Amino acid sequence: MDLPMIWAGLIAVAVFVYVVLDGFDLGIGILFPFAKDSKERDQMQAAIAPVWDGNETWLVLGGGGLFAAFPKAYAALMPAVYFPIILMLIALIFRGVAFEFRAHGRNRGKTFWTAAFAGGSLAAAIAQGFVLGAFVQGVRVENGGFLGGAFDWLTPFSILVALSLVAGYALLGGCWLVFKAQGALYERARNWVKVVAVLTALAMGAVSLGTLGVDPRVTARWGLSMTHIEWGEFIKLAPLPLLAVLVCFSLWRRWKGQPLILPYLLAVALFAIGYAGLAVSLWPYIVPFALTPADAAAADNALAFLLWGAAPLLPLILAYSAYVYWLFRAKVDPDASYH
Amino acid sequence: MDFDALLLSRLQFAFTIGFHIIFPSFTIGLASFLAVLEGLWLFTKKPQFKNLYLFWVKIFALSFGMGVVSGVVMSYQFGTNWSVFATQVGSVIGPLLGYEVLTAFFLEASFLGIMLFGWKRVGPGLHFASTCIVAVGTLVSAFWIIAANSWMQTPQGFTHAADGTMVATDFAQVIFNSSMPTRFVHMVIAAYLTTAMVVAGASGFALLAGRPKRESGTSLRMAILMMAIVAPIQIMAGHESGLVAHEHQPAKVAALEGWWTTRAAQPTVLIGVPNEQAQRNDLSVSVPGLGSAVNNIAPDVTVQGLDSFAPADRPPVFIVFWAFRIMVAMGLAMVALGLWGAVNWLLGRADRAKWYQRALVLAAPSGFIAVLAGWVLAEVGRQPYVVYGVLRTADAVAPVAASSVATSLLAFIVAYAIVFSAGALYILRLIAKGPDSDEPEPKSNEPPGSPLGAAIREA
Numbered sequence: 001m002d003l004p005m006i007w008a009g010l011i012a013v014a015v016f017v018y019v020v021l022d023g024f025d026l027g028i029g030i031l032f033p034f035a036k037d038s039k040e041r042d043q044m045q046a047a048i049a050p051v052w053d054g055n056e057t058w059l060v061l062g063g064g065g066l067f068a069a070f071p072k073a074y075a076a077l078m079p080a081v082y083f084p085i086i087l088m089l090i091a092l093i094f095r096g097v098a099f100e101f102r103a104h105g106r107n108r109g110k111t112f113w114t115a116a117f118a119g120g121s122l123a124a125a126i127a128q129g130f131v132l133g134a135f136v137q138g139v140r141v142e143n144g145g146f147l148g149g150a151f152d153w154l155t156p157f158s159i160l161v162a163l164s165l166v167a168g169y170a171l172l173g174g175c176w177l178v179f180k181a182q183g184a185l186y187e188r189a190r191n192w193v194k195v196v197a198v199l200t201a202l203a204m205g206a207v208s209l210g211t212l213g214v215d216p217r218v219t220a221r222w223g224l225s226m227t228h229i230e231w232g233e234f235i236k237l238a239p240l241p242l243l244a245v246l247v248c249f250s251l252w253r254r255w256k257g258q259p260l261i262l263p264y265l266l267a268v269a270l271f272a273i274g275y276a277g278l279a280v281s282l283w284p285y286i287v288p289f290a291l292t293p294a295d296a297a298a299a300d301n302a303l304a305f306l307l308w309g310a311a312p313l314l315p316l317i318l319a320y321s322a323y324v325y326w327l328f329r330a331k332v333d334p335d336a337s338y339h
Numbered sequence: 340m341d342f343d344a345l346l347l348s349r350l351q352f353a354f355t356i357g358f359h360i361i362f363p364s365f366t367i368g369l370a371s372f373l374a375v376l377e378g379l380w381l382f383t384k385k386p387q388f389k390n391l392y393l394f395w396v397k398i399f400a401l402s403f404g405m406g407v408v409s410g411v412v413m414s415y416q417f418g419t420n421w422s423v424f425a426t427q428v429g430s431v432i433g434p435l436l437g438y439e440v441l442t443a444f445f446l447e448a449s450f451l452g453i454m455l456f457g458w459k460r461v462g463p464g465l466h467f468a469s470t471c472i473v474a475v476g477t478l479v480s481a482f483w484i485i486a487a488n489s490w491m492q493t494p495q496g497f498t499h500a501a502d503g504t505m506v507a508t509d510f511a512q513v514i515f516n517s518s519m520p521t522r523f524v525h526m527v528i529a530a531y532l533t534t535a536m537v538v539a540g541a542s543g544f545a546l547l548a549g550r551p552k553r554e555s556g557t558s559l560r561m562a563i564l565m566m567a568i569v570a571p572i573q574i575m576a577g578h579e580s581g582l583v584a585h586e587h588q589p590a591k592v593a594a595l596e597g598w599w600t601t602r603a604a605q606p607t608v609l610i611g612v613p614n615e616q617a618q619r620n621d622l623s624v625s626v627p628g629l630g631s632a633v634n635n636i637a638p639d640v641t642v643q644g645l646d647s648f649a650p651a652d653r654p655p656v657f658i659v660f661w662a663f664r665i666m667v668a669m670g671l672a673m674v675a676l677g678l679w680g681a682v683n684w685l686l687g688r689a690d691r692a693k694w695y696q697r698a699l700v701l702a703a704p705s706g707f708i709a710v711l712a713g714w715v716l717a718e719v720g721r722q723p724y725v726v727y728g729v730l731r732t733a734d735a736v737a738p739v740a741a742s743s744v745a746t747s748l749l750a751f752i753v754a755y756a757i758v759f760s761a762g763a764l765y766i767l768r769l770i771a772k773g774p775d776s777d778e779p780e781p782k783s784n785e786p787p788g789s790p791l792g793a794a795i796r797e798a
Contacts (some may be wrong), residue, residue, distance in 0.1 A: 049452075049455075049456060050452035050453070050455070050456040050457070051452055053404075053407055053448040053451055053452065054445065054448040054449045054452065056407070056411065056448070057440065057444045057445050057448045059411065060410075060411055060414050060440050060444055061437075061440045061441070061444075061445075063411075063414045063415050063418070064414050064433075064436045064437055064439070064440045065437055065440070066418075067414070067417055067418065067425055067429055067433050067436060067437075068429065068433030068434050068436060068437035069433070069437070070429075071425050071426050071428075071429020071430065071433055071504075072426055072429075074417075074418045074422070074425050074429070075418060075422035075423065075425045075426040075429075075737070076422070077418070078415065078417075078418025078419040078422055078425075078737070079418070079419060079422050079737045079738055079739050082419050082739055082743050082747070083743065083746075083747070085415050085418075085419050086419065086747040086750060086751075089411060089412045089415060090750055090751070090754045092408055092411055093408040093409065093411075093412070093754055093755075093758055094754070094758065096404060096407060096408035096411075097404050097405055097408055097758050097761075097762065099404065100400055100401050100404050100765075101401075101761055101762070101765065104401070104765040104768070105761075105765075109761070113761075144426060145422065145423075145738050146422070146737075146738055147738070150739070150740050150742070150743045298429050298430040298433055298434075299430040299500060299504075299506035299507070301430075301506065301507060301510075302429075302430040302431070302433060302434050302506070302507060305434050305507075305510050306433075306434040306437045306438070309437070309438050309441055309442070310437070310441060313441040313442065314441070317441065317445045317449075320445075320446075320449050320450075321445070321449055324449045324450075324452050324453060327453065327457060327460050327461065328452070328456065328457075328460070
């Protein structure tokens with residue numbers, strides 16, 4: 001395997017880790033308005049406070065890694081999704097500082113930062129959905145630079161992707177609360193998961209169909225066309241949507257069993273299925289329909305130099321991140337945030 | 340002046356990074372300060388160190404959060420606004436930024452969780468270790484970002500590939516480029532001094548307000564120690580950095596010194612108004628010959644002035660000239676305050692020296708001003724290049740419409756105004772309240788001493 005493909009794989013993994021980790025803490029922000037009171041919201045924030053910063057670092061690795069390993073992909077994509085990226089950054093600023101500020105704010109300040117946490121989480125999810133939608137649609141690239149308009153990213157398809165990412169993050173967030181919350185909030189989280197699982201299933205189905213329509217190459221990849229179905233191709237890939245339906249059904253049935261982390265893991269599995277489906281559809285492009293990893297890669301010596309560090313450091317990072325999660329594995333104390 | 344995408348992107352980058360650098364330059368020093376406090380507490384068991392730790396860690400949590408979120412912005416702006424720069428230099432400094440994420444950001448973010456919330460979940464030794472790891476992480480982060488920025492100032496160890504982009508020939512040369520060692524030392528000391536000035540100002544304020552003398556007196560002395568020893572070292576480090584700049588970026592040094600003509604025995608312009616049209620300094624006061632001497636140049640050697648460079652290759656002189664003077668003035672003020680403090684301490688009157696304490700309150704933001712002025716000097720002084728002598732800023736901008744950048748710049752200004760004024764308010768409120776003389780230990784996984792934690796104690 002050559003260096004660009006190794007790095008494409010590593011960045012794909014980093015983005016996936018980002019999505020399923022920051023996804024649950026953004027999801028908790030999205031669910032913020034549905035909590036009963038300020039006390040429940042304190043518990044919701046306490047469920048993610050020690051880990052959100054580490055989760056968001058995977059986003060920096062995604063952006064920084066793309067810059068380092070695939071500067072041409074980074075240079076072609078970022079101007080194409082200028083407004084969604086700026087919206088995401090500003091939304092992340094508001095929801096990021098809201099952890100501390102909400103605790104320091106008095107009356108109006110607290111209300112404002114509660115809204116900022118919820119609104120910032122929602123806006124970040126929507127913005128990331130727009131980025132993903134624009135990415136899947138493909139980007140107009142000529143001579144290595146973006147050549148489209150400032151609002152190319154805004155299409156019915158990208159709006160659909162944005163909405164489904166909101167649902168998906170809310171699902172991750174709800175499942176994380178099932179794992180971390182107790183008492184009334186735990187029961188509420190169970191109900192949220194039930195509702196959001198249905199929404200996520202519908203949204204994923206719609207996005208899947210929409211993806212088939214973005215480019216004939218994608219349709220053909222799945223063995224489909226307007227007139228007939230290539231059963232040989234379709235059967236090989238059909239387990240992906242079937243598995244997704246099964247996972248959503250399990251989540252909707254309100255999985256009762258132990259361990260309580262299971263719903264979250266199911267939601268992660270759902271994201272993995274969707275991610276695999278996208279990978280199948282867009283292979284081998286790193287900027288869909290314009291650049292492959294080999295086209296966009298940095299010089300081989302840069303990729304090798306960074307790989308020498310990443311090979312030992314990424315397992316180490318995963319190890320100490322896991323340790324921090326293990327340290328804070330206990331349920332959030334319902335009275336911990338009483339005031 | 341046209342408000343085109345280039346100028347707007349430059350304004351946006353200057354604005355966002357200017358806000359960002361305030362926080363790392365404070366938290367780099369504060370993290371080390373906290374590590375020292377916690378170490379002293381574990382070692383001596385004296386309660387004032389615990390109380391100081393629990394007080395300053397609240398301010399650290401607020402500042403670090405703002406540093407993180409304003410930093411994420413930076414890692415995407417290279418692409419959104421400077422995509423040609425990203426393509427051109429990605430193979431050279433991209434890996435440096437990658438290493439910053441891998442060796443520093445994850446370390447800081449993960450162990451910050453333990454530092455702020457792991458109080459009752461890990462033993463004191465491991466908690467102390469977490470504080471130390473966060474402190475080391477901030478320094479490692481500074482190392483990589485200074486390496487990348489210094490390469491942009493003094494690029495070496497690279498060549499151009501067939502497609503015109505730059506590729507490294509030797510990463511050791513890229514990382515340890517000519518200006519990197521001195522600039523790294525200069526920046527880390529700047530961060531330590533910035534923190535010392537804030538700690539000194541807060542301690543002075545608390546003492547003036549009649550707050551517990553034990554805690555504020557201790558932190559005041561720690562800050563004086565830092566100022567008295569490190570501020571003079573910083574002057575020397577800055578001097579060394581200037582010598583390297585003179586060797587590699589003569590136009591920058593000519594601008595910061597206000598040297599318009601190429602001649603021997605350049606003066607030191609103490610004060611003046613650079614006039615770019617007339618190519619001279621108006622209303623200037625200068626010491627003949629001292630400029631060459633300060634730069635370790637023999638009086639008979641000709642030194643390049645701005646007239647050695649085509650106007651299109653010069654940095655904006657007025658900004659560079661004044662940024663340098665503001666930075667130096669702040670540095671000298673810190674040296675003076677360090678000496679004044681040392682004298683008060685030796686005379687045994689540090690706790691009672693009201694005028695000194697008032698001066699410290701006034702000087703509390705001096706570190707921030709010096710850091711910002713220093714970075715303006717470094718970055719504006721590098722113009723019109725983004726990679727000195729290799730890539731012009733005008734050729735590095737992304738193909739984004741001016742209207743798009745104007746919109747995003749406006750959005751950043753509004754967002755930062757809200758977020759950072761609220762942050763400043765909360766930090767100032769904490770400082771106005773000062774450390775408790777008996778800061779209770781947190782009982783849950785709340786941040787120590789946070790309002791939530793305080794509520795738990797009261798409940």
